[in-house]
Structures are given as C-alpha cells and as structure tokens.
Amino acid sequence: VSVWSAVPAGPPDPILGVTEAFKADKNSRKINLGVGAYRDENGKPYVLPSVQKAEEVINTSKLDKEYLPITGLAEFTQRAAHLAYGAESVPLNNNAISAAQSISGTGALRIGGAFLARHYPTSKAIYLPTPTWGNHIPLFKDSGLDVRGYRYFDKSTVGLDFEGLKSDLRAAPEGAIVLLHACAHNPTGIDPTPEQWATISQIVKEKKLFPFFDMAYQGFASGSTDRDAHAVRLFVKDGHQVALAQSFAKNMGLYGERVGAFSLTTTDPEEKARVDSQLKILIRPLYSNPPCHGARIANTILGNQVLCDQWKGEVKGMADRIINMRERLYNILTHDLKTPGEWGHIKSQIGMFSFTGLTAPQTQVLAEKAHVYMTSNGRISMAGLNGSNIEYFAESVDAAVR
Numbered sequence: 001v002s003v004w005s006a007v008p009a010g011p012p013d014p015i016l017g018v019t020e021a022f023k024a025d026k027n028s029r030k031i032n033l034g035v036g037a038y039r040d041e042n043g044k045p046y047v048l049p050s051v052q053k054a055e056e057v058i059n060t061s062k063l064d065k066e067y068l069p070i071t072g073l074a075e076f077t078q079r080a081a082h083l084a085y086g087a088e089s090v091p092l093n094n095n096a097i098s099a100a101q102s103i104s105g106t107g108a109l110r111i112g113g114a115f116l117a118r119h120y121p122t123s124k125a126i127y128l129p130t131p132t133w134g135n136h137i138p139l140f141k142d143s144g145l146d147v148r149g150y151r152y153f154d155k156s157t158v159g160l161d162f163e164g165l166k167s168d169l170r171a172a173p174e175g176a177i178v179l180l181h182a183c184a185h186n187p188t189g190i191d192p193t194p195e196q197w198a199t200i201s202q203i204v205k206e207k208k209l210f211p212f213f214d215m216a217y218q219g220f221a222s223g224s225t226d227r228d229a230h231a232v233r234l235f236v237k238d239g240h241q242v243a244l245a246q247s248f249a250k251n252m253g254l255y256g257e258r259v260g261a262f263s264l265t266t267t268d269p270e271e272k273a274r275v276d277s278q279l280k281i282l283i284r285p286l287y288s289n290p291p292c293h294g295a296r297i298a299n300t301i302l303g304n305q306v307l308c309d310q311w312k313g314e315v316k317g318m319a320d321r322i323i324n325m326r327e328r329l330y331n332i333l334t335h336d337l338k339t340p341g342e343w344g345h346i347k348s349q350i351g352m353f354s355f356t357g358l359t360a361p362q363t364q365v366l367a368e369k370a371h372v373y374m375t376s377n378g379r380i381s382m383a384g385l386n387g388s389n390i391e392y393f394a395e396s397v398d399a400a401v402r
Ligand code: PLP
Pocket: 036, 103, 104, 105, 106, 107, 133, 181, 186, 214, 216, 247, 248, 249, 255, 260
C-alpha cells in the first residue's frame, strides 16, 4: 500500500479549470474569457516592446547568473517603491520603506501574510472584500491569519456596497488587518471613488486597522500608473503605515517571469533596518532568494527615462484597448441587440475584469451552446475580447439572457 493511498483528490483550480475546458473545445468560434492575462487585438499574448528592448540591453551586458541577495535586486525594489508610492512620498524620501523582491504579486502577498502573522502585534484577523481574488483566501489562511470578510459588492446595483463596506469595517475589532485592492478590483472591476477612499482611510484610522494593499494592476485601470496609485498614496499621506504587494505580471506582461515586490512603510531608517532583517529571516527558509531575469527587465525599464516613458505608453495602450472593448460591448448589447437588462456596469467597471451579472447557469449555457468560457461567477476578462469576436460574444450573451 502506498503511503499516499489516503490522499483525497482535491477540486481543480476554478480559474485554471476554465482554460482546460476551453482547450478541449474544438469549435473555431470558441472564446476564453476566463484567464486574467492580456491579449492583443488578434487575441494573442503580448510581449511589450519595452520589455523586448530591456531584454536586448540585458543580453548585451552579459550579466552573470550569481544569486541575488535574499530580498532581491535592491535597485529594482527601490524603483518599484518609487513607482507605487510616488516621488513625493515621505517614507520613501526618508529611507523608511522596507522592501523585498517577491515571486510576483502572489509571493508578495504571501511574504506579507507571513510577516504580519509573525510580527504584527495587534491582531491575526484579516478582512478581505467579498468577493475577492479567489487565491487571497487560501493564501492568507496558509500564512496563519484568521480570514474574515467585509461586504464589497452589491448584486442589485452591480456596484460597490459602500454602506456594507463601511459598517463591516466599523464593526471589525480594533487593530484588525484589512486587505484593499489598490485599483482594478478583481473580480468585480469596481473601485471606490476618491471620495470613498478618503472615507475608508478615515475609518481605518478611527478603528486603528492595518491596511494591506494588493496592487496587481497599477496602470491597468486608468492607463496611468500615477492615477492608479491614488489610494496607496492617499493612505500614506493620511499618516497610515501600510503594507503593499506589487506585481509586474500584468502591467509589464511579465506573467511567467514572476516579478513583484513586498514593502512596508516604517518610521525611520533604523526601524526599516530591523524590519529588513526580519524579512530576510522569513524569506531565507522559504525560497532563499528570488530569480533575477524578470527583476532585471523591470529594473532596466524603470531605471531608464526613455524606456520607462515608452512602457507607460504601452500600459496605456493596453488599458485603452480594454476601455474601448467595454464601450463597444455596452453599445452592441444596449443599442444594437436591445438585450434585456441593465448593462451600464460594463462601461463603468475598470481594469481587466468585468462582473457581467450573468448567473452560473447562464455561464454554463454560454460554454455548452456558444463555446464562450468564463468563470461561473459571471466574471469575464475584457482582454479576451477583440474586434473579431466581440459581436459573436454579445450575440451569445443576448441569447443566453433571453
Ligand atoms: N492579486 C490580484 C487581485 C490578482 O488578480 C492577481 C492575479 O491575478 C494577483 C494578486 C497575483 O498575480 P501574480 O502572482 O501573477 O503577480
């Protein structure tokens, strides 16, 4: 008898399972709107020209393959912090941001979860928006935190449940950790307005909550990396100490390179040095040190004004294509097809994803009858739509809801 004979089969990953079903479908009109990776106007993965240029620079400099330090390429984490917190940031300019390169956004969240579980003195409770990115829940549980939820999505308006959010954060125990999607909330595509962010910051202050920002889409929401950093910068300006998980998977298209950063704002360089030392103690037995290639790409882009401006233009190009798809989808549904229901949220939501309001049975019909694949909560990746498939998609949705 094998030692593993009692290991039960677990369920497949709900998002990656959509891709499996899509791959198995032989129909030529099939569309995959499940996965959160950008696709160009031809439905193809997109390697950013700025990334290609950075790779040429790296190749010609014939760098060695030595280990990076435990917390990664320091130049990269410094530049990543600059991109997120902004040039005016007080903790940045005071050398009081402790940062570590991470295995993309997931790794940053996991380092953060583990650091908070070990060193945050006040609480083990972390409040996540309902719904949230599915991986947040097991990730923070496995980090040793006590996962709870705050209301976020209002089904009836397909918008933000701001009253629910406020009352849940006000009812949280003092000092609890609260996870906030910095921009382009996944899966809903609904973000608080600047006024609502100001109110959230106030509640976080009153309740002495600890804000942990997940910023997986900087630049993807509005097309501007500065505008998308609004919430993080507002909280820092309001005097909060924050934790931040950054990913360069989406905004640089570096998905498989696993480039990210985790950072914490501290009060001064001496405290930062102590926090740095504990980040190293935490990371060393986890994976020793991070990989270098992707961090070199991001570092080359962020460290060169011309290349960085080019990259920002390319991020805006991706964001604009998505925004354009939203408008076209809205127009086809409401004006051309007169599809029953209210579709304004398609246009008002931001980022890669849209919560369509389609029900689980409707998504099943779409997969079986129309070869259109999405997660069963009705979330679609707008990046999977393009000029060649958007009309077919809209017609399929129209048929599914009638
Ligand atoms: N956080 C959110 C909200 C996400 O949507 C994602 C990716 O889909 C991530 C974090 C982490 O992605 P990665 O680990 O690829 O950077």
